[in-house]
Amino acid sequence: MKISEDTLKNISLLSKLEIEKSMKEKISKELESILLMVDQMNEVDTENVKPMSHPLSKAQNLREDLVSEDIERDEYIKNAPQSDDGYYLSPKVIDQK
Amino acid sequence: MSEKTEYSDWEPVIGLEIHVQLSTESKIFSNAPTKFGIEQNSQASIIDLGLPGVLPVLNKKAIEMAVKFGCSINAEISNTAIFARKNYFYPDLPKGYQISQLDDPIVGQGSVEIECNEEKKLIGITRAHLEEDAGKSIHDKYDSSSAIDLNRAGTPLLEIVSEPDLRSAKEAVAYLKKIHSIVTFLDISDGDMSQGSLRCDANVSIRKKGESEFGFRTEIKNINSFKFVEKAINFEILRQIKIKNLNNEIEQETRLYDSQKNETRSMRSKEHANDYRYFPEPDLIPLQISNEYIENIRKSLPELPEQKISRFCSEYGLSIYESEILNSSKGMSNFFEKVAISVKDVKTAVKWILGDFSAILNKNNCLVEDSLISSSDLIDLLNCLYENKISGPAAKKVLEILWNEDLKVEEIIEKENLKQISNEDDISRIISEVISKNPKQLEQFKQGKEKLFGFFVGQVMKTTEGSADPKVVNKILKEKLNQ
Numbered sequence: 001m002k003i004s005e006d007t008l009k010n011i012s013l014l015s016k017l018e019i020e021k022s023m024k025e026k027i028s029k030e031l032e033s034i035l036l037m038v039d040q041m042n043e044v045d046t047e048n049v050k051p052m053s054h055p056l057s058k059a060q061n062l063r064e065d066l067v068s069e070d071i072e073r074d075e076y077i078k079n080a081p082q083s084d085d086g087y088y089l090s091p092k093v094i095d096q097k
Numbered sequence: 098m099s100e101k102t103e104y105s106d107w108e109p110v111i112g113l114e115i116h117v118q119l120s121t122e123s124k125i126f127s128n129a130p131t132k133f134g135i136e137q138n139s140q141a142s143i144i145d146l147g148l149p150g151v152l153p154v155l156n157k158k159a160i161e162m163a164v165k166f167g168c169s170i171n172a173e174i175s176n177t178a179i180f181a182r183k184n185y186f187y188p189d190l191p192k193g194y195q196i197s198q199l200d201d202p203i204v205g206q207g208s209v210e211i212e213c214n215e216e217k218k219l220i221g222i223t224r225a226h227l228e229e230d231a232g233k234s235i236h237d238k239y240d241s242s243s244a245i246d247l248n249r250a251g252t253p254l255l256e257i258v259s260e261p262d263l264r265s266a267k268e269a270v271a272y273l274k275k276i277h278s279i280v281t282f283l284d285i286s287d288g289d290m291s292q293g294s295l296r297c298d299a300n301v302s303i304r305k306k307g308e309s310e311f312g313f314r315t316e317i318k319n320i321n322s323f324k325f326v327e328k329a330i331n332f333e334i335l336r337q338i339k340i341k342n343l344n345n346e347i348e349q350e351t352r353l354y355d356s357q358k359n360e361t362r363s364m365r366s367k368e369h370a371n372d373y374r375y376f377p378e379p380d381l382i383p384l385q386i387s388n389e390y391i392e393n394i395r396k397s398l399p400e401l402p403e404q405k406i407s408r409f410c411s412e413y414g415l416s417i418y419e420s421e422i423l424n425s426s427k428g429m430s431n432f433f434e435k436v437a438i439s440v441k442d443v444k445t446a447v448k449w450i451l452g453d454f455s456a457i458l459n460k461n462n463c464l465v466e467d468s469l470i471s472s473s474d475l476i477d478l479l480n481c482l483y484e485n486k487i488s489g490p491a492a493k494k495v496l497e498i499l500w501n502e503d504l505k506v507e508e509i510i511e512k513e514n515l516k517q518i519s520n521e522d523d524i525s526r527i528i529s530e531v532i533s534k535n536p537k538q539l540e541q542f543k544q545g546k547e548k549l550f551g552f553f554v555g556q557v558m559k560t561t562e563g564s565a566d567p568k569v570v571n572k573i574l575k576e577k578l579n580q
Contacts, residue, residue: 014372016186053179053200053377059385065121065158069129069142076146077138086137087244090188093234 001035003028107303107341109334110311111263115276117255117286118230118294119162125229125253126153126196132248133292141232141247147192152380159253160384161394162285163203163227166255168395169279170222172207176386180227180378185371188245189232197256199375202226203384204255209279210403211271220272221260230254249293255285261300261311266330270323273297274425278402281427290322297326301333303341312337313347317361320354329354333361405430413443422451428466435472441483449479453493457500470499477506485566491515519566524557525573527565531556532577542578553578 008028012019019027073086082089124131127144144151167174181199204225211220232247257276263269277295280286288295302314315337320329332354337347352361400408402424409420423433433450440446454475458465478499482492487510498509510516518524531553532539542549557570 010372014184014374054379054382056382058382060155060382062157062160063123063128063154065123065156067123067128067130069123069127069144071129071139071142073138073141076141076143076148079148082242084239084244086139087235087238087246088138088188089239089242090234090245091243092236092239092241093188093243 001032001039003031003035104335104338106306107334107338108306108308109264109266109330110261110302110304110314111266111269111330112261112300113257113259113263113269113272114298114300115257115259115273116230116296116298117257117276117280117288119159119253119255120284120286120294121156121158121162121253123156124251125156125159125227127251129251131252133294135248137244137246138248141250145191145232145247145251153196155381155384156253159227160203160386162253162283163225163255164386164391164394165283165285165398166225166257166280167204167207168391168398169283169401170204170207170209170225172222172225173205174386174391175201175203175205175384176388177201178203178227178384178386180381181375182378183228184374187231187234188243189234189247189250191232191247191250195229195231196378196381197228197375198226201383203386209272209275211268211275213265213268213271218262218268220262220268220275223258223260225255225257228254228256255280261302266327266334269299269330270327273323273326278425278427282402282405282430283399284427293321296321299326299330299333301330301337302347303334303337312341313349315347315349315361316351317354318351318364321356325354325356328356328359329361332359336361402430409433413437413447415447419447419451423447426465428464432465432468432472436475436479439473439476440479442479445483446475446479449475449492449496453496457496461500469501470496474499474506481506481510485517485519486510487515487517488564488566491517491564514562514564516564517566518561518564519569521569521573524565524569525577527560528553528557528570528573528577531560539578550574550578 005024008019008024008031011031077083077086077088080088118131119125121131123129124142124145127142129142129145130140132140144153164174178198179201180196182194183197183199184194186193202224204222206224207222208219209222211218230249230252232245232250235244235246238244259272263272277288277290280295281288286294290296297320299317299320300314301317302312304310304312315333317329317333320326333352340347348363351364353364354361405424406417406420409415409423410417415423422429424430429450433446436446436450437443454470457470458468461469463469478492478495481487481495482489487495491510491513494513494515495506495509498504498513499506502509504512518527535553535556538549538552542553553574554567554570557565557574558567
């Protein structure tokens with residue numbers, strides 16, 4: 001399967017990674033080879049196989065509804081490149097989601 | 098063509114997506130608290146922040162609440178619900194994805210009955226799924242940055258998706274109110290729209306009457322009150338009709354409702370459409386919900402609004418109209434029932450709760466849960482009224498004072514001298530005095546000037562400082578003047 005210029009652009013947008021012009025062809029090739037590998041799976045007949053959502057067949061462990069977390073905001077916020085008055089700061093985002 | 102006739106050619110098709118914050122103590126995947134309005138980022142744990150290496154652990158209570166809702170709308174409950182990652186990039190979503198559900202949601206197809214313009218209608222519910230809420234971005238606090246508060250991140254949400262079965266803004270409001278009353282009566286959410294506990298997006302399209310195909314739809318976001326749901330949808334219907342009547346096409350897009358300007362406007366991002374790249378959440382194994390568990394919840398469901406409405410009618414002799422208003426919120430329903438079981442005359446209690454008591458709540462913009470007049474105060478007051486200890490107007494005065502001062506009913510009656518004289522002997526004696534003091538007026542009355550009856554009533558009221566029972570005064574005065 002061929003990775004088109006548009007597809008590559010879309011992948012770069014979604015992953016928030018800028019792909020340099022000189023790298024485009026190399027990355028396209030690599031992505032194509034990944035798709036080729038995945039394509040092999042399509043050769044398997046899955047007609048009567050129920051889709052699996054998780055490789056483990058155990059049941060989900062549930063938690064009681066209790067508050068017990070110690071929140072150390074001032075420690076956590078040290079990880080942020082920018083903060084003020086207990087807020088994390090990000091570049092201004094005007095687009096509403 | 099007038100706007101009215103243009104409108105009547107078209108049929109709106111509306112579906113709602115309602116996000117309900119579940120009232121768990123802790124978050125859906127972490128054990129941080131879920132309180133509203135506390136200091137920024139003080140309840141955002143390492144899981145809510147999406148720090149490297151943390152793992153979500155699902156809250157049992159959130160599952161229970163979702164199943165409760167499913168049972169109350171007669172929906173299929175999934176035995177094997179799975180979670181999925183919905184990927185999008187936004188600063189208030191620290192992980193870069195929201196844990197939600199796509200295939201196999203916990204609550205499948207169900208329905209609720211609504212009533213609109215005295216017609217009953219069944220509205221289909223496509224699904225209801227569990228997901229985590231995002232944080233909040235504050236854009237106007239700093240000039241060049243957005244401030245991020247992640248306290249809300251990870252609060253459990255139940256997203257309830259309706260079928261496109263609604264045909265007017267009024268029906269949409271009736272449906273939203275129905276869902277609101279179900280979740281509050283089930284006690285799975287406080288349903289407070291002003292705090293964002295219940296939020297609503299509306300999908301709106303129009304088609305020519307009689308057509309079976311749907312038109313292109315727009316999604317309206319940010320509608321945060323019952324009133325705005327109706328306004329926003331009506332605005333959007335008209336906007337679409339105007340476009341169609343000019344033979345233009347509706348663009349499928351997301352629009353934001355601006356309640357101050359009462360309009361919707363496009364919030365389409367110029368770059369490219371959302372691509373959520375859903376995939377099964379690898380950090381959470383599928384749920385296993387047994388039929389036995391579901392049946393136990395079904396059996397222990399509390400009384401729902403519809404059942405309460407008919408029980409109040411048969412048990413307390415209310416009209417359907419009265420019962421519906423008293424059951425419009427769980428708080429009011431509980432308050433009424435507390436009063437009804439202890440009061441000597443339920444009819445009067447209904448009249449007062451729906452009348453003066455509700456008026457005071459509205460005037461003070463207060464929910465019944467936060468009323469400054471307790472149910473036991475109101476019971477005392479209504480019983481005094483029933484026993485003719487005070488008059489109706491005096492009771493109104495007591496009600497006002499109950500709201501403003503920390504006093505008991507008896508204390509107020511005493512302090513304000515509101516005790517009603519209804520003893521016939523006392524009133525008879527006062528009336529005799531009044532008549533003997535006003536011989537001229539008595540003479541005129543006897544000569545046929547009947548209007549003077551009011552003068553005598555006034556004099557009695559003046560003498561008693563308004564505390565005489567008017568019914569008794571009227572009765573005795575008639576007897577005496579006509580002797």
